[in-house]
Amino acid sequence: MAIERAVRVLRAYFIDRRDRAPRRGTLEGLMLVGKNADASARITWGRDPLLLEIWAFVDHEAYKGKERYWGRAQAVLKSQLVRAIEVELSVFTVDEAERFALTNPWLAERYEGGIVLFDRAMDPPRNAEGLAAHDRITAAVASLDEPQRIAFQRYRAYGLDLGRISRPLRTSEAEARMILAEAFGTLLAEIGDEARPRSLRSHLGNHPRHNLDLYHRPGDFDLLLAVTFYRRAVDHVGMMVEAHARDRGSTVVQEAAYATEFALKALLLHAGYGDDWNRRHIGLDLEAALNHARANGLDPPSAELERLITPLSDYHHGGRQPDQAQAVLVALPPAEIVETAATLVADVGTITGYAGLPGEEA
Structure with a gap:
């Protein structure tokens, strides 16, 4: 994740937006070198930050060196990466890299063992x-x-x-x-x-x-999925209210189950849980989702939610059968199910900052 973020920052920094001289040169490539480029080496974190050594290659002598053109990029990297990770940036010309084998065997060895992070000649692919x-x-x-x-x-x-x-x-x-x-x-x-x-x-x-x-960062997609899940929960709240208005108790239970699942998982994704992890360890278990949500900012459940969550969870991961829906309705009448599930979605919206967003159907 840190390497991907560093590459993105360095590439964005070196885009030449000037319409007149002095113009920046061209970034030809980026490479990870050193022990962290060795796939066979064991990487461990200690008290010191993990050091990522990145080499940049440019097309002209005037654009190499750490400070003249790259000092700001270093500062941005420091603010973008977590404290446990540091980037050491070295900038060479493409011609220098071609002469490493003749001029500096140590640099040549690191160059040969490096991992290419970006190569301008391959962007986009030419096949x-x-x-x-x-x-x-x-x-x-x-x-x-x-x-x-x-x-x-x-x-x-x-x-x-x-x-x-x-x-x-x-x-x-x-x-x-x-x-x-x-x-x-x-x-x-x-x-x-x-x-x-x-x-x-x-x-x-x-x-x-x-x-x-x-x-x-791979986690970005889970964070984006969080807002999608919240909006789905909002949609199911709307369908739940409509079902209650039509006196369809079993449909109220079904929509409440979906609203609860999507709301709790939205909170977990927002807190940094992965969608894959949620699928493997939570699935349709609403009680498990509620326990994890409480550990990530959700207030203790109300008396109504305490009565609702177990039968609703049994109903949801048990296949949503009619007899299971009746067990939920025995635990809590439809009007209270609607209020309890809607309140839970609203609480998640407040915690995540998503309150007020429309449902997907809207």
Whole structure:
């Protein structure tokens, strides 16, 4: 995660936005070197920060050196990474790297053992299949509505920095998170699996592909999913209220179960839990979800929620059978189920800052 963030920051920093001299040169590549580039080495954390040694390669002698052009980048890296991680940046010209074997065997050995993090010659990929995928992704991004396109472009430049994403949108950070989540949903539906970069397949966990120019933290997608889950919970609250108005008790129970699941999981994702972890360890167990939510900011349950949660959980992970719905209705009448589930969703909205966001159906 730290390496991906460092690469994104360094690449964004070296984009030349000046329209007249002095202009910055071209960033040709980034490489991880040293012991942390050795796949066979055991990496351990001690009292000292974990040091990541990154080499940058530029196209002209005038742009090398740590301080002249890269001092600000170092400062940004320090603010972006956790305290347990530091980046040591060295900047060489491409010509220097080609002469390492002749001029400095020690540098040559580190260069040969390094891991390429970015290579301008490979961005985008030049094979026909890669170029077709790149063109499809580019077209999909261009077709996004303006708020989604702005949010996605800011994410590509700065990562999940909601302050920077929300400012040009003139929205709250919660609304910016919602817009960004919608952008990803629209984009992934449009490009399809065959063109989807590996960086958007969170289960693979390997280095991001360059064809989307997207360096992210894998946890970003879980944080975006949090706001989507909350909005789904809001939708189910609405359907629950409608079912109660029509005197459909079994439907009230069903919608309450879904509203409770999505609300609690939204809180857990917001707190840093992964969606995969939730699937493996919680699944449809609402009692387990409630216990984890209490450990992450949710107040102790009300007497009504205490009475509701066990039969509702049994109903939800037991297949949502009619006889199980009756057991829930015995524990709590429909009107109190509606109030209890709606209050839980509202409490999650307050804790996460998502209160006031519309449901997905809206």
